[in-house]
Amino acid sequence: MEGVLEDRQLELNRRGALKGIAAGTATLVAPTAYARIAKPKRYAIVGAGHRSRMYQDAIWGAHKATSHLVAVCDKNPGRAAYVQRRAADAGAAPPRTFLHTDFDKMLAETSPDVVIVTTPCAHHSEYIVRALDAGRDVVTEKAMTTTAEETQQVLDAARRNNRHVRVTFNYRYGPIRTQIKELLMSGAIGDVLSVDFHWLLDTVHGADYFRRWHSRKEISGGLMVHKATHHFDLVNWWLSAMPVRVDATGKREFYTPGMARRLGLSGYHERCRTCTEKAACSFYLDLAANPSLKALYLENEHYDGYFRDQCVWRPEIDIEDTMNVIVGYDSGATLSYSLNACNAWEGYSVAFNGTRGRLEHSLIERSFVTGTAPPPDDVKNASIRLYSLREGSREIEPRLGDGSGHAGGDSVMLADLFGEHQLDPTLRAADERAGAASCLIGIAANRCFTTGKPVLIDELVTGLRRPDLAPMPTRADRVPMPPRPTAS
Template sequence: MTRRYGIVGLGHRAQLYVDALAGDWSDTGTIVALCDTNRTRMAYYNTGLRLYDPAEFPDMLSTIDALIVTTVDATHAGYVCAALEAGVDVIVEKPLTTDEEGCARIAAAAARSSARLIVTFNYRYSPRNSAVREVLASGRIGQVTAVHFEWLLDTIHGADYFRRWHRERENSGGLLVHKSTHHFDLVNWWLGSSPAMVFAQAGLRFYGPDGAGVGGGPFGLDLNVDPRLKALYLDAQHEDGYIRNQDVFGDGINIDDTMSVLVRYANQAVLTYSLTAYAPREGYRVAFTGTRGRLELEVSERAWCSTEAAIDPTAGKSEEETYERLTVQEHWKPVEEIVIKQGSGGHGGGDALLLDDVFRGPGDDPLVRQAGWRDGIRSVLTGVAADRSARSGQPVQFLADGLALKPAP
């Protein structure tokens, strides 16, 4: 029997689920209802469906079997909890929520509810990240003692967070929550452990009115050249005043663009992590040192950003070289390169695997890639703890199982 789905939040990210249920996953369910604060955005996706305002959301829940949440991050907890209380399954985009209070609310609602909650951590499904999990699980490098993880966002991707609602901490929790939740979840999943203590430093160094990047390049995105972005945001702006293309060097930015984090895990492994949102290229490096050797993954997703691509979202990628390289070196042995099995589609085939898990069920997955509310909370609270530490200058400790933070002294 096919399921009835509703979507709340009809911005850019909703497209993944709309396309899935209209395409390869149409046999699993049908979208029957949409909810958003903006009627113009809902009309972009609408094909005769019932449209709901947020005030009518409880009525919408009575018409669906499962809810897909793709709203502004800070609103996730309210929609997730309401659906769980109504016995409606939930599929929610990362981050699960943005603060401790939201985590506590969701944990309580999930404990009371018989409904299922899935957090869509698509990076788990990327073939290269799955390959890391497989090698670590094989025991080839022994017990992991240290992880070094560097993530670079370039001046296309990174800058975009400072144009949109993400630029305000009260909406996104900052990049240590909104973006890094992906990365912290990967480490939690790779290690099979939970965070125990966090110390961090962070700052706004490049963007904003006093940033080092002021006047340094083409940072004005033209929404008119992309029909989809124009329809979703520029044409919808008259309803709620939301400006999708704000000045990355303007006032009102209160999130960080330069972040360094230390995490100690329950299994005593330590993580050294950094996120930079204004690099000239896009990609990441992660290295695991273990008692029997070392595993390294290096990824180049975009080697450089042209000025045309920076201002025109339809210009596509302008890279000279993209690559991914996974190597393992056991003690007293030469370096060995691990072949990464490629998939097709978004995120190296990871999106298709994720959508299978979401709409058909995970089946017998030895990598246990489907993420639930506990995974979502642990990744969010790592970012929340890092943000608190960066503001206070003090380390932040977790309570048992990484599902709550120790109160500040």
Template sequence: MVKRYAMIGLGGRSSFYYTALARDFKATSLIVGLCDTNQTRMNVANDQLAHDFDKMIAETKPDEVIITTIDRTHDIYIIRALELGCNVKTEKPMTIDEVRCKAIIDAVERTGKKVRVTFNYRYAPHNTKVFELLGKGVIGQVNSVHFEWALNTSHGADYFRRWDRDKRNSGGLLVHKSTHHFDLINFWLRSHPVSVMAQGGLMFYGRENAEKRGVTEFYTRAHGSEVAKKDPFALHLEEHEQLRKLYLEAEHEDAYYRDQSVFGDGVSIEDTMGVLVKYASGAILTYSLTAYTPWEGFHAIFNGTKGRLELDVVEKSYVNSGGEQEAEGASEVCTINLRPLFEKPREIEVERGLGGQGGGDPVLLNDLFGENVGEAWFGRAADHIDGAKSILTGICANKSLRTEGVVWVKDVLDSKY
């Protein structure tokens, strides 16, 4: 059976889906509609292979809608697609706050349609291996997890150049980016968050921080700026063909500037964050996210009643949509070490994942659009409840940043876990 897909939002992440559908999944999938508020990006999408969403659905009659718009609008299109009789596949995060999250949950229950959240990191071989090992009880009951994620001065800085820098659009990195990480913890522990406490702030990026370090020359955006030519953080759109086509040549329509200065005004998201989470399983998580480190990757350490499991991953540096999609988040180094109590430690052999997000992207695409989906017992497909569980940690962390106190998940959203 061939499924019919419509797509809303044709920015950088969208090509991950529409090129895969057109190139690799023609036997199972048909793109029947594309929608974006910017005609230039519409033209780019059409070259590589409506402004009215309801009209697109009515005319194309898709089975499913793929949503890759900016985060604050996900709920609008998810809910309307469900109401129009379509299932939904949406980019993470599912949405950015508890009000929108509750509205999506209610819409799923009201319509009986389905929402799938595309958590590609679940599908990376090393992350699936950790899920498998913990499920087999190799370290017994997991009591504590330490998870440190480092974003470097290329990828990390990129969140401060574009629309993400405004917390009203993205919920900040604790929602936009950390949804990946909090979902992995939920997935690995087979549990969900109960309480959250957080500290953090904007400590490196932004004009005020630059001024404190003695910077005296500033610019608003890189294109056309002489000052930007001396700034290693500047993004020069004209040097990247895809970014030039998607953004520089499209900005006359909507005045969206993809190359804003990371040390300019208007940055309202945090770049340095620490979070403490208690889970229903009894485990505790200490989590750290820094967006300006010299390298990219993460450490995940699990302490259990029978030992310790350590996952270390170094990822390739990249700028979102600045090059080959397959290189984005690809792992360069990956090791898993098991340290049982009273036994010698040993390294666990793990398949090297090829493709973006540690090898998770191609496996996710096959799971989304392929004919023969195996290993269903891993439970990697994430629904709207999984989407809610992941963002609730970040939503509660944002509230804790404001109140400097412990936030109980049940007080933010009376969830149906």
């Protein structure tokens, strides 16, 4: 099978790969890369919104020798034409453009090797399945799907076509997050018993989810699916474990008409551009003031009626802004997770409790409005601390990235996706099995919000197999006796 992940299936020689990691001094370096690219791969992108820009820029920039964008498909012809202009500006051949209704025509006439799906989340499964059935490899943005039914369709299509779907979990590739994985693999805290993970979105980035299509659960799956799929995947990958049981509660209390009135406004409005209280609202977004947002959305909204600057206080918003989740894993570990979209700072803290100690990691990010130019370095502050049972603690120097998005993960992931394949003992490349394991936690959480009852993952889909995951310490390993406590 020649698929996007074919080289990931090779047997990895991991001996010696983790030496020194427990001390926090080693850097996992992949063996010498080997190329299998005889000619540039042909790519087609479905969905021309801002999510596709990262892939466009990679194909026209750092990876132009191995990649060729031959087509773009979108329901908005203005946005598709904008991609053509961006290609010309980058010195690349403009891709052909197609309406979303001509997807099959695009495949037939441009013969892409790989289809990259960057539509709103609820439409992912349709194009993933159609591309697989047409014999194409598929790369999809997260979340892979938004419902259990869509997840089942993708799993079934991958199986009947004997192909894998690449899910672009760029958080795995952030050097500091890979460093956490290496520490856990090394046995620095033994086998993991529990995880405490708290993600905070501030009222710049967090509010932006409530302006866009993301504010409708039928399109995004809510923040439990669209956003938290990143975080659930990190935990699944960090633990090398599969989720079994989910319990959750969620609510929307900040982004409401009532909060607008508490902030001194008369209430909600349709959008920022026509708002009569824009001068009084610090959540006002001026699309015309940002060249990127203006070219991509404002100048093209007459094609499909999509407003990128919808009011964050609208009553029809049906996603939560405050969520808490408990997940049980097949390894025996448990996760306690929270996501808050109206916080005072942006970032996260995570702690792993193990049989030999505790590993803490926190990161504060620089916030920005999606679709605008991100800051040159999105990490403000990062820390790692390792605690050993009865032996004190020590700081470990965080391994920071190159300043590209998602704590340096974007450039590493794009090199893995479009460049030469390299051996990776941490197995960061994710396929449809990992994509399903992640989004199903969010899908289960959404069901918990409605029913008030816990959900078993195997009640949602059938045939979900365990993805390729790196070996970890287990409950069968011997645990050294900790030192006797010293007198206080």
